[in-house]
Amino acid sequence: MNIKVMTAKDVTKKVINKEQLFILDVRNVNDFEEWKIEGENFNYLNIPYFDLLDGVEEIVDKLPTNMDVLVVCAKEGSSVMVAEMLAEKEFSVYYLEGGMKAWSEYLEPVKVGDLNGGGELYQFVRIGKGCLSYMVISNEEAAIIDPTRMIERYISLVEEKGVKISHVFDTHLHADHISGGRRIAEISGAQYWLPPKDATDVTFNYNALEGGNEVKIGNSTINIHALYSPGHTIGSTSFIIDEKYLLSGDILFIDSIGRPDLAGLAEDWVSDLRESLYVRYRELSEELIVLPAHFMMIEELNEDGTVAAKLGTLFAKNHGLNIEDEQEFRKIVTENLPPQPNAYQEIRETNMGKINPDVEQQREMEIGPNRCAVR
Structure with a gap:
């Protein structure tokens, strides 16, 4: 019996390299339809585990014999049992280590490019959740933008590079995932920045991130320029880095624009979103490379695994940037909204410091797809 294991990192490489993979997902149908592992060349079969308790005979003719089969469940246990049954039928079968919980939490650091003065910019792709965070490195200092709660990945890269974290930023108060910003700042002694208009109810101290702030990283010419850009939240702030990159937070994505309703103020904030x-954004150079805080679809990944595009390209191709009539824009933005993120109110309260759920509770709160964009 030859049962093998595949990690979230292994699957991520297959996604980026557009490799073939057949996924047998043994979660409930509703869970699968709401959120699954996505890859451009992946094929799927969803059969709930409970339908396979008596054996896999009824599905063997639905599985390929010429490619790997990855069995996926919520936490791992069920997929191991199904994989063992398929291995007895001589399929090339793997199970996903840690299940969808591990998939939700995996971060893949991808180098975006070099900066002036020898610095580097990295994008951390949370492939299963659609979250994107960033690290700027220069002259033995690092700044982290929009970190997730999986802070070990950032700490690991910092240690590998031999640099010290000096600044941590959140572009806004997140509602779809729990920020790791404060924890990183506490551990590293870094300064933690948050837009004050999003921080009226927070329970902790922070540096006020406002439009016009200039923060230098290291001793080089690299700087982070803050640009106030409300709409997703009233405090949403973008960053221009090195006059080359535009970190757009949750205002602008590659294939969509940010939703303004996660604090219950869609009607109030839609005008701010349009103005931003x-x-x-129209006043900025179209040569700026947009680096958003989320992606919606796996097709938004570039060949190198990054999620990035020139601002001019988005002005030409992103439908959300080409709605001339203001009333039509208002209608589209307020009426074409996906379901709100799971536990988004609890996530906001966690990011405010009002509640302190344990690790397992945080995992449960974040399970599910990214829903920060207008459809």
Whole structure:
């Protein structure tokens, strides 16, 4: 019996390299339809585990014999049992280590490019959740933007590079995932920045991140320029790094724009969203490379695994940037919204410091797809 294991890192490489993979997902149908592992060349079969308790005979003719089969469940246990049954039928079968919980938490650091003065910019791709965070490195210092709660991945890269974290930023108060910003700042002694208009109810101290702030990283010419860009939240703030990169937070994505309703103020904030995208961003260089805080679809990944595009390209191709009539924009933005993220109110309260769920509770709160964009 030849049962093998595949890690979230292994699957991520297959996604980025557009490799073939057949996934047998043994979660409930509703869970599968709401959120699954996505790959451009992946094929799927969803059969709930309870339908396979008496054996896999009824599905063997639905599985390929010419490619690997990856069995996936929520936490791992069920997939191991199904994989063992398939191995007895001589399939090339793997199970996903840690299940969908591990998939939700995996971060893949991808180098975006070099900066002036010898610095580097990294994008951390949370492949299973669609979250994107960033690290700027220069002259033995690092700044981290929009970190997730899986802070070990950032600490690991910092240690590998031999640099010290000096600044941590959140572009806004997140509602779809728990920020690791404060924890990283506590551990490293870094300064933690948050837009004050998003921080009226927080229970902790922070540096006020406002439009016009300039923060230098290391002793080089690299700087982070903050650009106030409300709409997703009232405090949402973008960053221009090295006059080359635009970190757009949750205002602008590659294939969509940010939703304004996660604090219950869609009607109030839609005008801010339009002004940020149609006025403030129009004043910027179209050569800036947009690096968002989320991606919606796996097709948004570039060949190298990054999620990035020139601002001029998005002005030409992103439908959300090409709605001339203001009333039509308002209608689309307020009526074409996906379901709100799971436990988003609890996630906001966690990011405010009002509640302190344990690790397992945090995992449960974050399970599910990214839902930060207008459809």
